Amino acid sequence: MKNILSIGGSNSTVSINKKLADFTSSLFNDSLVKSLDLSLVELPVYSVQLEGSSGIPEFVIEFANQIDGADLLVVSLAEHNGFLTSGFKNLLDWTSRIPGRKTFGEKSMFLLATSPGERGGATVLGIAQNIFQYQGAKIKNTFSLPSFYQNFEDEKGITNEEILKDLKKIIEEISLN
Numbered sequence: 378m379k380n381i382l383s384i385g386g387s388n389s390t391v392s393i394n395k396k397l398a399d400f401t402s403s404l405f406n407d408s409l410v411k412s413l414d415l416s417l418v419e420l421p422v423y424s425v426q427l428e429g430s431s432g433i434p435e436f437v438i439e440f441a442n443q444i445d446g447a448d449l450l451v452v453s454l455a456e457h458n459g460f461l462t463s464g465f466k467n468l469l470d471w472t473s474r475i476p477g478r479k480t481f482g483e484k485s486m487f488l489l490a491t492s493p494g495e496r497g498g499a500t501v502l503g504i505a506q507n508i509f510q511y512q513g514a515k516i517k518n519t520f521s522l523p524s525f526y527q528n529f530e531d532e533k534g535i536t537n538e539e540i541l542k543d544l545k546k547i548i549e550e551i552s553l554n
């Protein structure tokens with residue numbers, strides 16, 4: 378049994394990346410999935426002064442514990458102006474401040490992205506693939522879903538058969554390791 382933590386890197390209540398992360402997580406056999414809903418998280422914007430005066434918020438410690446309890450992180454990144462969304466970056470900044478911690482706790486990660494556009498968040502995906510390894514993520518593979526609204530339906534998940542086949546092949550490879 379694999380414990381999966383599914384994360385959409387967006388605080389939108391209708392996040393397409395949360396949908397993709399949750400759908401992808403559901404394709405892993407023999408797994409227990411916990412899904413993080415960033416839209417429910419109220420976290421002050423990180424500042425050195427706030428950390429000094431108030432310490433690290435309780436939710437951030439909980440988030441780190443959830444990472445530590447997982448065997449695999451399935452993370453789908455929303456792209457805002459070519460980068461991580463402010464909400465997700467803020468959470469990562471706070472988490473990195475837990476003493477002695479690398480943000481992602483040396484956990485295996487399947488890194489995804491999607492957007493309504495044809496590039497499917499490829500820019501932020503490439504950046505994160507580069508930088509997350511220094512933040513304690515062991516990235517097993519990446520996957521970008523282009524043109525979300527043409528290729529995904531809420532009840533069915535990914536509707537494009539070729540794309541779904543590609544995703545399932547990656548999941549099979551990750552599951553074998």
Ligand SMILES: Cc1cc2nc3c(=O)[nH]c(=O)nc-3n(C[C@H](O)[C@H](O)[C@H](O)COP(=O)(O)O)c2cc1C
Nearest residue numbers: 387389392393394455456457458459492493494498
């Ligand atoms: C401030 C802002 C900046 C955006 N910048 C990009 C971008 O650089 N590339 C892109 O593909 N989409 C961009 N978009 C569109 C997002 O991909 C789209 O809103 C998507 O739904 C975000 O993912 P989410 O639903 O998981 O939050 C942007 C949207 C906003 C609101």
